[in-house]
Amino acid sequence: MSPRATTGARAAGGTADYLDQRTGIGLAVKSFARKIFPDHWSFLLGEIALYSFVVLLITGVFLTLFFVPSMGVVTYDGPLATMRGQEMSEAFASTLHLSFEVTGGLLMRQIHHWAALLFMASIITHMMRVFFTGAFRTPREVNWLVGFVLMILGLAAGFTGYSLPDDVLSGNGLRITDGVVKSIPIIGSYLSYFIFGGEFPGEHIIPRLFTVHILLVPALILALVGLHLFFVVLHKHTQYPGPGRTDRNVVGYPLFPVYVAKAGGFFFVVFGVLALMGATMTINPVWNYGPYDPSPVSAGAQPDWYMLFLEGALRLMPGQGTEWVIGGFTLSLNVLVPAVVVPGLLFTALALYPFIEAFATGDKREHHVLDRPRNAPVRTASGVAILTAFFVLILAGSNDLLATxxxxxxxxxxxxxRALLFVAPVVAFWATKRIALGLQRKDRELVLHGHETGRIVRFAHGEYVEVHKPLDDYERWLRVQHEPRRPIEILPAEDERGVRRKGYRRDLLRQRVSRFFYEDRVEPVTPRELAAAHSHGAHDSLPTEGSAPAQIGSDGAHRGPDDEPETTDSTRIDVVHG
Amino acid sequence: MKAIAARRHHRFAPAVLLALALLLTGAVYAALAPSAASAAAPSESDIEAGEALFQANCATCHGPSAEGRDGVPSLIGVGAAAVDFQVSTGRMPMQMNGPQAMAKPPQLDEEQTRQLAAYVASLAPGPAIPTAEQVDTTDADPANGMAVFRTNCAMCHGAIGKGGALSEGKFAPDLSGSTPTQVYEAMLTGPQSMPVFNEANLSPEDKRDVIAFLEEQQAGSPGGTDLGAVGPVAEGLWVWVVGIGLLIGLSVWIGAKSS
Structure with missing residues (x-):
């Protein structure tokens, strides 16, 4: 330490040394601070989820200080005129108390609820980013599953918290839950009695939900968030394609000081946005809904947005003729299908997607460079199809509001x-795939022929041509760096001696899946094609007017994974005939 | 006068003149407008005038003697309350056929509405227009009103009366623009898809309490802007628009910051 160090610096250094001598933490801090992370705004989406969760913990602790998780009946005598003298549960009364009598209580409640909605919204957005860029590929399949479980836990946290105030709206939600549980064949009724401690609504559900909401689910989320982040450090972060970025390196900046500052600052940005929303926008006005009573259901009764797809599925399912009585047992397909089967299918598809794709490609290598969504047309289209199905269900869950x-x-x-639920995902799949392939063709076109400059040149013999400016090395890299993906070819059913080959049927299935994925494709430009495209216009080279593109050195840092495109003379231009 | 003339080009002159003109109009209106008290007792001439209005505006559908026909209700015995509700909210005379008659700016003025109501009330006894006393909420209990509303009204009109959808394009309207008298009349007469809540079903006190509860809603939401007060769907929409929208914008900004 320099002799001119201030008292503060000396104290900090002394403390750090003290800790290091006893824990050896210096080494961990040093290597962690130097950990490299690539830079992109979309890598901050997961951070929004993390910070919303932190805000949820902070505001949630505040709320537990005042909330009474009890279904004991009290008579309200607080300041709210529309509630005075009404009988209600202690849970509802304490929610009103903390909203209207505790200083800052309503703000905290509203921030907490907005943070819950944002938590789910950012998880979904983050998942979309991971999905569409192929960040779930080897070695990150397990982390995709961890993230998927986190999303399910987020749903559980949201649903249990939403029900706690014991108002009419959330009570309706619990009633639906009860119906869904009871629709499960054979064990349904027993399960419902187990959950509610007897006949719905009983007197146990609020305390039980409280335990799940403030202890069980947050603890699991916290543990899995730890695991999720540990995997990020272990696998290192993925990066978008660009010159010098390969599956063997990470191009970016060290954690300290760049990302510590950015991420630390971003926490306050997220907190700030949530505080702004909590301060200015009403959310879950339980004082409008009133204390729970199983008889009334008001118009516009919907769950929070992340549960809306389930509501939508229930609203779409035809009721008549779908409830069967078999040997004295009721089989409620009108509830079972929309509330259990439909979400089961959609979520299973989502969770297993990485494994399905890995099966189709047969690719076991590690991938750290992200895909551009257009370069994986079937994946992108599948994602859009699943999202479309969810979106139709969400709209169906809002059908009364759409009507009014x-x-x-x-x-x-x-x-x-009802029709769109089946048609829209197919149309979305087809359209997205076509668009992705079209964009790939556009990329090929650009790489082979360069940018149109709008300059028309007439030759002495009368021919008109438009001058094309070749792509610079950065632009070209982005468009040619990816590997071509082709359907896998399998060995024949019988070997050369006519003996049936083991595992042929499995291979056949794999071939079919692989064809579905990669039959339609646009291959990236090969160096040979590029050279051919360049040579055909060389005889009528013209100087590009007023442009001298910066020569990007071909110093090896920008070389492609397979073949290096030939270094081009920056003054040379392509000419497209006709 | 000279002082005024000197100031007539003053830049505030138009504003002052406008304010004076508005004041004058208001004063003349207050002096000439029919008071509620005068609306109480219909005279023979009111009934005659009402009949003329009926023949001109209503008889085409409801029939020359208000007997109705297929798909058009008879107005014999609906009372003055029904007429006042339908006409003062502009639902009648109906503009066009549709899933239900739409509210619009009233076509008949207060005087004409009163005459028309008097005529229809003269056909057969029916519910009368509620008096000012009946809709006076000074001593009402909004808490009871909320409980009554929740049990009887909220399944169509929504938790605080912001409206809701019914089948086949019909809907329960938003109640925030309705006057206490209209709310009372609607409960009394059950217009269109709405059931009748007569005095035996919901006591006059209960009706008054419901009006008091609806009046409580005029104060707005304690939590900030109410996002339309239509429930979690609006909240979900706004968390994507404001929450995710703002934060993605800010992420792009942070991501673009030089490292």
Missing amino acids: HFDLAINDITNVF
Whole structure:
């Protein structure tokens, strides 16, 4: 330490030394601080989820100080005129108390609820980023599953918390939950009695949900967030394709000081946005809904947005003729299918997607460079199809609001969505795949022929041509760096001696899946194609007007994974005939 | 006068003149407008005038003697309350056929509405227009009103009366623009898809309490802007628009910051 160090610096150094001598933490801090992370705004989406969770913990602790998780009946005597003298559970009364009598209570409640909605929204957005860029590929499949479980836990946390105030709206949600549980064949009724401690609603559900909401689920989320981040450090972060970025390196900046500052600052940005929303926008006004009572259901009764797809599935399912009585047992397909089977299928597809894709490619190598979504047309299209199905269900869950706000008939909306649930994902899949392939063709076109400059040149013999400016090395790299993916070819059913080969049927299945993924494809430009494209226009080279593109050195840092595109003369231009 | 003339080009002159003109109009209106008290007792001439209005505006559908026909209700015995509700909210005379008659700016003025109501009330006894006393909420209990509303009204009109969808394009309207008298009349007469809540079903006190509860909603939400007060769907929409929207914008900004 320099002799001119201030007292503060000396104290900090002394403390650090003290800790290091006793824990050896210096080594960990040093290597961790030097950990390299690539830079991109979309890598901050997961951080939004993390910080919303931190805000949830902070505001949640505040709320537990005042919330009473009890279904004991009290008579309200607080300041709210529309509630005075009404009987209600202690849970509801304490929610009103903390909203209207505790200083800052309503703000905290609203921040907590907005943070819950944002938590789920950012998880979904983060998942979309990971999905569409192929960040779930080897070695990150397990972390995809961890993230998937985190999303399910987020749903559980949201749902249990939403039900705690014991208001009419959330009570309706619990009633639906009860119905869904009871629709499970054979064990349904027993399970419902187990959950509610007897007949719905009983007197146990709020304390039970409270334990799940403040202890069980947050503890699991915290543990899995730890695991999720540990995997990020272990696998290192993925990076977008770019010159010098390969599956063997990470191009970026060290954690300290760049990302410590960015991430630390971003926490306060997220907190700030949530505080702004909590301060200015009403959320879950339980004082409008009133204390729970199993008889009333108001119009516009919907769950929070992340549960809306389930509501939508229930609203779409035809009720008549789908409830069967078999040997004295009721089979409620009208509840079982929309509430258990439909989400089961969608979520299973989502969770297993990395494994399905790995099966199709047969690719066991590690991937650390992300895909551009257009370069994986079937994956991108599958993702859009799943999202479309969810989106149709969410809209179906809002059908009454669509009816009143857009002057439509609710029956027509419901019938249209019933058809759209099956048609829209297919159309979305087809359209997305076509768009992705089209973008790939556009990329090929650009690489082979360069940018159109809008300059038309007439030759002495009368021919007109448009001058094309070749891509610079950065632009070209982005468009040619990816590997071509082709359907896998399998060995024949019988070997050369006519003996049936073991594992042929499995290979056949794999071939079919692989064809579905990669039959339609646009191959990236090969160096040979590039050279051919360049040579055909060389005889009528013209100087590019007023542009001298910076020569990017071909110093090896920008070389491609397979073949290096030939170094081009920056003044040479391509000419497209006709 | 000279002092005024000197100031007539003053830049505040138009504003002052406008304020004076508005004041004058208001004063004349207050002096000439029919008071609620005068609306109480219909005279023979009111009934005659009402009949003329009926023949001109209503008889085409409801029939020359208000007997109704297929798909058009008879107005014999609906009472003055029904007429006042339908006409003062602009639902009648109906503009066009549709899933339900739409509210619009009233086509008949207060005087004409009163005459028309008097005529229809003269056909057969029916519920009368509630008096000012009946809709006076000074001593009402909004808490009871909320409980009554929740049990009887909220399944169509929503938790605080912001409206909701019914089948085949019909809907329960937003109640925030309705006057206490209209709310009372609607409960009394059950217009369109709405059931009738007569005095035996919901006591006059209960009705008054419901009105008091609805009046409580005029104060707005204690939590900030109410996002339309339509429940979690609006909240979900706004968390994506404001929350995710703002934060993605800020992420791009942070990501673009030089490292």
